[in-house]
Amino acid sequence: MHTAILIPARYESKRYPGKPLAELTGATGMAKTLIQRSWERARQVAGADHVVVATDDDRIAEHCRSFGADVAMTAPDCANGTERCAQAAVSLDPAPEVVVNFQGDALLTPPHVIDLLLQAMRADxxxxxxxxxxxxxxTMLAAFEETRRQGRVGETSAVFDRQGRALYFSKEILPTRRTDAADLGTPVFQHMGIYAYRTEALTRYGDWPAGPLEMHEGLEQLRFLENGHRVQCCEVALGGAPVHELNNYDDKPRIEAVLRDLGIV
Structure with missing residues (x-):
């Protein structure tokens, strides 16, 4: 199953302009950009045949080539990372059977998470x-709740059926937890913004217009659901590993603290 990992990266971000080029200091005091750290983490995935940065920005492209990354240039009007991956995938040779969208701000993603997605796709x-x-x-739920109290954009919750098929994704905490149902535990699942697509599904995505749920939530994966397309949620165990993403300026200190704690240079 030929697999390509694509890392979508754009410079013009409303919340954090120039985010891919933001520098993060590691355990030894060495500063590397967010995009370089994400690329280095993606290259640790054993099942990947190709790792490519997909961008529309010459500054990002030049920087990525300086540390040895392959780059696919895309149009500037891509609405989200999935659209950017769809454009970049058609330029790859050989054409991959599966494309992984490795979010450029998810530099702490453990490689085994992507391995699990690929195993699920091989099996079914x-x-x-x-x-x-x-x-x-x-701890994760408390952080999620604090993000919402502050009115910040951060974590995403996922709701799915007994077979793991997604029912909905939201920036709100779902499901709502009634006080009289506390004994049922905490059925809140945090979505990690990484996707594995078969190339056919990725190609179709670019042909669909964004629907109202996607536009209201700002979540690209809802386009699949709004068009009746199955999204499989794969539960992963992180063993306490942090999954912070660089979404806002004030996320940087806590990510740098994790880099130090994990000894990542």
Whole structure:
């Protein structure tokens, strides 16, 4: 199953302009950009045949080539990372059977998370889109709740059926937890913004217009659901590993603290 990992990266971000080129200091005091750290992490995935940065920005492209990354140039009007991956995938030779969208701000993603998605797709040819979810523990849920209290954009929750097929994704905390149902535990799953697509599904995505749910939530994966397309949620265990993403300026200190704690240079 020929697999390509694409890392979509754009310079013009409303929340964090120039984010891919933001520098993060590691355990030894060495500063590397977000995009370089994400590329280095993606290259640790054993099942990947090709790792490519997909961007529309010459500054990002030049920087990526300086540390040895392959780059695919895309149009500037891509609405999200999935559209950018769809454009970049057609330029790859050989054409991949599966494309992994490795979010450029998810530099702490453990490689085994992507391995699990690829295993699920090998085992079930009917899965055309797979994405990881993590059951929230008390610490993760508290962080999620604090993000919402502050009105910041951050974590995403996932709701799915007994077979793992996604029902909905939201920037709100779903499901709502009634006080009289506390004994049922905490059925909140945090979505990790990584996707594995079969190339056919990725190609179709670019032909669909964005629907109202995608536009309201700002979540690209909802386009698949709004068009009746299956998205498989794969529960992963992180063993306490942090999954912070660089979404806002004030996320940088806590990510740098994790880099130091994990000894990542």
């Amino acid at each position: 040819p009917d899965i055309s889109v797979a994405t990881p979810v993590v059951r929230c523990d008390a």
